[in-house]
Amino acid sequence: MSTFEITGGTTLKGELHPQGAKNEALQVLCATLLTSEKVRIHNIPNILDVNRLIELLASLGVSVTQEAKNTYCFEAKNINLEYLNSDEFAKKGSSLRGSIMIIGPLLARFGKAYIPKPGGDKIGRRRLDTHFIGFQKLGADFKYKQGDKFYRLEAPKLKGTYMLLDEASVTGTANIIMAAVLAEGTTTIYNAACEPYIQQLCKMLNSMGAKITGIGSNLLYVEGVKSLSGCEHRILPDMIEIGSFIGLAAMTKSEITIKNVAYKELGVIPDTFKKLGIKLEIIGDDIHIPKQENYTIENFMDGSILTIADAPWPGLTPDLLSIILVVATQAKGSVLIHQKMFESRLFFTDKLIDMGAQIILCDPHRATVIGLNQENRLRATKMVSPDIRAGVSLLIAALSADGISTIQNIDQIDRGYENIDLRLNAIGAKIRRIDN
Numbered sequence: 305m306s307t308f309e310i311t312g313g314t315t316l317k318g319e320l321h322p323q324g325a326k327n328e329a330l331q332v333l334c335a336t337l338l339t340s341e342k343v344r345i346h347n348i349p350n351i352l353d354v355n356r357l358i359e360l361l362a363s364l365g366v367s368v369t370q371e372a373k374n375t376y377c378f379e380a381k382n383i384n385l386e387y388l389n390s391d392e393f394a395k396k397g398s399s400l401r402g403s404i405m406i407i408g409p410l411l412a413r414f415g416k417a418y419i420p421k422p423g424g425d426k427i428g429r430r431r432l433d434t435h436f437i438g439f440q441k442l443g444a445d446f447k448y449k450q451g452d453k454f455y456r457l458e459a460p461k462l463k464g465t466y467m468l469l470d471e472a473s474v475t476g477t478a479n480i481i482m483a484a485v486l487a488e489g490t491t492t493i494y495n496a497a498c499e500p501y502i503q504q505l506c507k508m509l510n511s512m513g514a515k516i517t518g519i520g521s522n523l524l525y526v527e528g529v530k531s532l533s534g535c536e537h538r539i540l541p542d543m544i545e546i547g548s549f550i551g552l553a554a555m556t557k558s559e560i561t562i563k564n565v566a567y568k569e570l571g572v573i574p575d576t577f578k579k580l581g582i583k584l585e586i587i588g589d590d591i592h593i594p595k596q597e598n599y600t601i602e603n604f605m606d607g608s609i610l611t612i613a614d615a616p617w618p619g620l621t622p623d624l625l626s627i628i629l630v631v632a633t634q635a636k637g638s639v640l641i642h643q644k645m646f647e648s649r650l651f652f653t654d655k656l657i658d659m660g661a662q663i664i665l666c667d668p669h670r671a672t673v674i675g676l677n678q679e680n681r682l683r684a685t686k687m688v689s690p691d692i693r694a695g696v697s698l699l700i701a702a703l704s705a706d707g708i709s710t711i712q713n714i715d716q717i718d719r720g721y722e723n724i725d726l727r728l729n730a731i732g733a734k735i736r737r738i739d740n
């Protein structure tokens with residue numbers, strides 16, 4: 305496992321270009337399995353999770369051609385379903401969360417799909433009921449034995465139906481949509497997740513000949529078609545990376561411009577950072593964060609302490625809460641961070657407390673942060689990255705801290721951030737990658 309050694313306390317200055325969105329990439333890559341024709345995808349981020357999924361698709365028989373740095377062409381003409389029974393598949397499939405989304409396309413096109421229990425962040429229980437109940441409603445037979453780490457689904461034919469999802473699961477909605485596009489008849493999905501990731505997937509599928517309406521809402525209609533054709537698709541900039549860069553600028557008192565952010569797709573993210581007192585200027589489609597010596601957290605209108613909580617889209621994505629928490633440690637004022645979705649995502653606050661941050665972890669879901677107003681810098685320390693977003697939050701904390709910090713297990717960061725060390729060093733950061 306590699307390590308980052310970070311010399312903190314330097315101010316950064318310059319432009320950052322966000323990578324393509326990890327969570328969209330994982331969906332649209334799986335969608336390439338739905339057609340035997342060529343699918344060209346632009347702006348694919350060069351990150352561990354995406355590269356692992358591309359490798360998995362190639363092992364399944366998809367022909368993969370890299371045409372430019374972030375552009376690939378996929379052709380799923382000769383799929384080897386036998387691979388699903390191999391030990392190698394069991395290992396590769398369980399190494400990331402996104403692999404779960406090969407089920408919908410495989411089931412729709414080939415009538416069967418097996419998948420090992422997927423990986424991803426260990427941030428609490430991450431159930432998959434929504435996926436499997438959805439497939440069962442479409443007529444699939446689902447087999448899973450407790451202790452067996454494999455899920456098996458078979459369906460000679462999928463039939464459209466009405467379904468009300470028990471929760472607005474992001475990958476669950478994507479999976480069900482990809483199964484429904486080739487089902488017989490119309491599928492209505494209510495309480496669907498509607499993140500830009502899902503909207504992008506639906507637009508891509510429609511460009512392949514699918515008939516999906518209601519895009520952007522939580523009520524989707526999917527009229528099944530007999531087959532899909534190839535297409536060309538461009539992945540949106542990663543909104544979580546954009547949020548991470550805004551937080552980084554504020555914490556390190558840096559002036560940073562984030563280029564081509566697709567501002568319209570960012571939902572409540574910019575306003576949430578503004579509530580922490582961070583100034584953002586929108587110039588064309590760029591976000592410019594001016595150098596700020598201090599930032600003051602707003603209270604609610606009645607004077608009570610601000611709460612920032614996650615919620616299904618268009619609410620605030622849970623993937624930014626760890627970053628918001630770390631940024632609040634140097635703000636003026638207090639805020640309650642409420643992580644409603646995941647139950648183990650706030651434990652990394654112990655590390656921030658070691659560094660001198662004032663945080664009370666009220667319970668696994670809630671933390672109160674009392675900002676230091678940039679008066680006392682955090683202290684450098686040694687830490688291990690527990691998950692992707694905590695990892696980046698700790699990186700931001702270390703960049704703002706006095707002294708030299710180390711973060712181990714940075715594979716967790718590489719899972720979702722493309723060459724983060726090189727990109728930040730280019731604007732003045734001091735991060736050294738040590739390959740162990």
Ligand SMILES: CC(=O)N[C@H]1[C@@H](OP(=O)(O)OP(=O)(O)OC[C@H]2O[C@@H](n3ccc(=O)[nH]c3=O)[C@H](O)[C@@H]2O)O[C@H](CO)[C@@H](O)[C@@H]1O
Nearest residue numbers: 327330401402429430471472473474475476616622623645
């Ligand atoms: C590969 C991928 O795309 N991963 C994302 C995806 O994971 P993923 O699709 O796995 O997450 P889900 O949307 O299924 O659910 C995440 C968690 O939130 C809970 N939940 C979900 C919906 C809801 O209305 N209420 C609720 O409490 C679930 O029980 C679960 O514990 O969506 C998560 C939620 O945005 C993000 O953190 C992950 O980055």
Ligand SMILES: C=C(OP(=O)(O)O)C(=O)O
Nearest residue numbers: 401402424425623692693
């Ligand atoms: C939780 C995340 O990823 P995954 O679902 O891949 O574990 C994330 O991107 O913050």
